[in-house]
Amino acid sequence: MKWMLFGPETYIFLVAFFFLILSMWRGPHSEKDHVLALALSGLGVVISLACLGAEGLLFAGAYRLDLFSQVFKVALSFGLFLIVCLCANVEEIKRRYRLEFYFFLFVCTLAMMLLVSAQHLLTILLALELSSYSLYILVTLRRDEDMGLEAGIKYFLTGIFASSIMIFGMALLYGATGAVYLQDLAQVLPEVMGTPAAVIGLLLTFGGFFFKLAVYPFHFWVADTYQGAPDQVTAYIATASKVAVIAVVIKLIAAVDQNSTYLIHVLAVLSIASMTLGNLAAMVQKDMKRLLAYSTIAHSGYVLIGILSGGTAGYASAVFYALALLVMKFTVFLVVVVLSPRGKNLEREELAGLHGRSPLLALALMVSIFSLAGIPPTIGFMGKFYVFMGAMDKGLFVLVLIAMINVVVSLYYYLLIIKAAYLGHSWETPPAVHLPQPMRWLTGALIATMMVAGFYPTPLIRLSEAVARSLM
Amino acid sequence: MEPITDGAMLSPWEPGVFSLVLFGLLVLAFIGFQLFIAHWVGERKESREKSRVYESGVIPTGTARLQFPVPFYMVAIFFLLFDVEGVFIFAWAVVFRDLGWTGWFQMVFFIIVLLVGLAYIWVKGGLDWRESHRPK
Numbered sequence A: 001m002k003w004m005l006f007g008p009e010t011y012i013f014l015v016a017f018f019f020l021i022l023s024m025w026r027g028p029h030s031e032k033d034h035v036l037a038l039a040l041s042g043l044g045v046v047i048s049l050a051c052l053g054a055e056g057l058l059f060a061g062a063y064r065l066d067l068f069s070q071v072f073k074v075a076l077s078f079g080l081f082l083i084v085c086l087c088a089n090v091e092e093i094k095r096r097y098r099l100e101f102y103f104f105l106f107v108c109t110l111a112m113m114l115l116v117s118a119q120h121l122l123t124i125l126l127a128l129e130l131s132s133y134s135l136y137i138l139v140t141l142r143r144d145e146d147m148g149l150e151a152g153i154k155y156f157l158t159g160i161f162a163s164s165i166m167i168f169g170m171a172l173l174y175g176a177t178g179a180v181y182l183q184d185l186a187q188v189l190p191e192v193m194g195t196p197a198a199v200i201g202l203l204l205t206f207g208g209f210f211f212k213l214a215v216y217p218f219h220f221w222v223a224d225t226y227q228g229a230p231d232q233v234t235a236y237i238a239t240a241s242k243v244a245v246i247a248v249v250i251k252l253i254a255a256v257d258q259n260s261t262y263l264i265h266v267l268a269v270l271s272i273a274s275m276t277l278g279n280l281a282a283m284v285q286k287d288m289k290r291l292l293a294y295s296t297i298a299h300s301g302y303v304l305i306g307i308l309s310g311g312t313a314g315y316a317s318a319v320f321y322a323l324a325l326l327v328m329k330f331t332v333f334l335v336v337v338v339l340s341p342r343g344k345n346l347e348r349e350e351l352a353g354l355h356g357r358s359p360l361l362a363l364a365l366m367v368s369i370f371s372l373a374g375i376p377p378t379i380g381f382m383g384k385f386y387v388f389m390g391a392m393d394k395g396l397f398v399l400v401l402i403a404m405i406n407v408v409v410s411l412y413y414y415l416l417i418i419k420a421a422y423l424g425h426s427w428e429t430p431p432a433v434h435l436p437q438p439m440r441w442l443t444g445a446l447i448a449t450m451m452v453a454g455f456y457p458t459p460l461i462r463l464s465e466a467v468a469r470s471l472m
Numbered sequence B: 001m002e003p004i005t006d007g008a009m010l011s012p013w014e015p016g017v018f019s020l021v022l023f024g025l026l027v028l029a030f031i032g033f034q035l036f037i038a039h040w041v042g043e044r045k046e047s048r049e050k051s052r053v054y055e056s057g058v059i060p061t062g063t064a065r066l067q068f069p070v071p072f073y074m075v076a077i078f079f080l081l082f083d084v085e086g087v088f089i090f091a092w093a094v095v096f097r098d099l100g101w102t103g104w105f106q107m108v109f110f111i112i113v114l115l116v117g118l119a120y121i122w123v124k125g126g127l128d129w130r131e132s133h134r135p136k
Helices: A002-025 A030-050 A067-088 A095-117 A121-140 A145-177 A182-192 A196-213 A220-228 A231-256 A261-282 A288-309 A311-339 A359-373 A379-393 A397-422 A437-455 A458-471 B014-041 B070-094 B096-123
Strands: A056-058 A063-065
Touching: A002 A030, A002 A056, A002 A067, A002 A095, A002 B096, A030 A067, A030 A095, A063 A067, A063 A095, A067 A095, A067 A231, A067 A311, A067 A437, A067 A458, A095 A121, A095 A231, A121 A145, A121 A196, A121 A231, A145 A182, A145 A196, A145 A220, A182 A196, A182 A231, A196 A231, A196 A261, A220 A231, A220 A288, A231 A261, A231 A288, A231 A311, A231 A458, A261 A288, A261 A397, A288 A311, A288 A379, A288 A397, A311 A359, A311 A379, A311 A437, A311 A458, A359 A379, A359 A397, A359 A437, A379 A397, A379 A437, A379 A458, B070 B096
Parallel strands: none
Antiparallel strands: A056 A063
16 A cells, blocks of 8 residues: 555644644643643654655655655654653743644644655645745744744745745756756756756755755844744754755755766855854854854754765765754753743853752753764764764865864853853852653653764664665 | 857857846946936926825825734735635646546545635634634
């Protein structure tokens, strides 16, 4: 039965539909809704795992299932599950929209699952738009209307601008090659790679994805949107949505990059610009979410190095980095969500004395920040090591050197966070943080994952390599 | 358009760019010349009638900064949403026989999704012209 291949997507769609109906049926009931969403998203992870081996083509070849797409679907449903774990306390979301909040989370995940499998330019466009529109709405759901609306409108305006650029690029690409399927593009593109229409079309098409990935010339929305969105939504944008976009960029580059130096050069320039700008701008941020926004821009730069290195090793390193980002970014956001004062954003200085208030959270913060900074033995170190190794094999020494300098620069603001959490003293002693028992397990599991994958990354590397091979 | 032949030293499309640049410069020069002539020769006399807002000959009254009721906007958005439904159904109707039952089921699914959207708007009070009750 071919429809079984479509299992995770169908399931997530049905759950989203269920929440929509529920929102018409009754008002929100925070605790009940949370347990429900938690159970349903947990089942989603199980179903995606069960469909891990699915392979085939659906919808007249516009939709491809292989190890690459299935692994990313598991990562996405897992990301959704983690985010729902954070939604026990959704005080920041407007009360009357709390059921719709879950609806949009599930729809957005559905769209990203479609995105990683899509093979047709229009399918990719539709999936990307569906996920973007869900996020635009999610961002505006913040209870503090001024912040949420400002963030949402900034996100929306830059977003539709990037989308229109991308559509124009796709039109040019179609005009130059006459192909809309990625596998056809891969065959036709090398012949026309020298023509202006193909080059400009490719660059503009990638513009839309770089917007979602927050790469340098398209990064303007990131800081304001992260700051204004509800914490859970910010966490979702920073983890699941980034993983999906990294996946689709890898897929597109793997399809169109037939040893063309054009694209490599452009990607190298964007990568250097993103990481330099992200790291320098992050230094002066006081707001934790703004700081993480700029660190996201820098991490997009590192991921691009893996992608532009190309070949199985390059793509595998990018896949590894995406999975690592999911875990470490989420752990930082877990701390941010738990500690955020009501109605406001968490400032870096407010972390002072965290060590005394909750040793577990302080440890989680330290491990995840070390991981983001790339200090061994954490998963983040392995990710960076793997990416830089891939680039060195291709002889991109200068690029790796610049990236290394950036890593050192980024240590400054990462260590400031840890300094605040461990050495800072606050004037008045804030109360100890009460963390429910399941959240403790989750935090412990995340710390363990980051450390174990840092010591023994072989299974994850094998997986990333298998994923990258299924792409070639 | 005839293809531009490959020059020995120039890249293939350079002649095209040259004519485009020339054309652009000529257009800019022409516009500049027109603006300059209009500015230099033209007469400027301010009068009450001239500075009045043009409303197709009707004398305007009051300020233009009205606050329109939100429902106008909502109705416009809903209209757009459900208007797109028609576009898809027309396209489907043309190839109705070729698509057969598969197409029929897909269209039914599409319409059901839209109907649920309509129900959502209705339940949440989006169709009330006045905000008679706060939605849940």
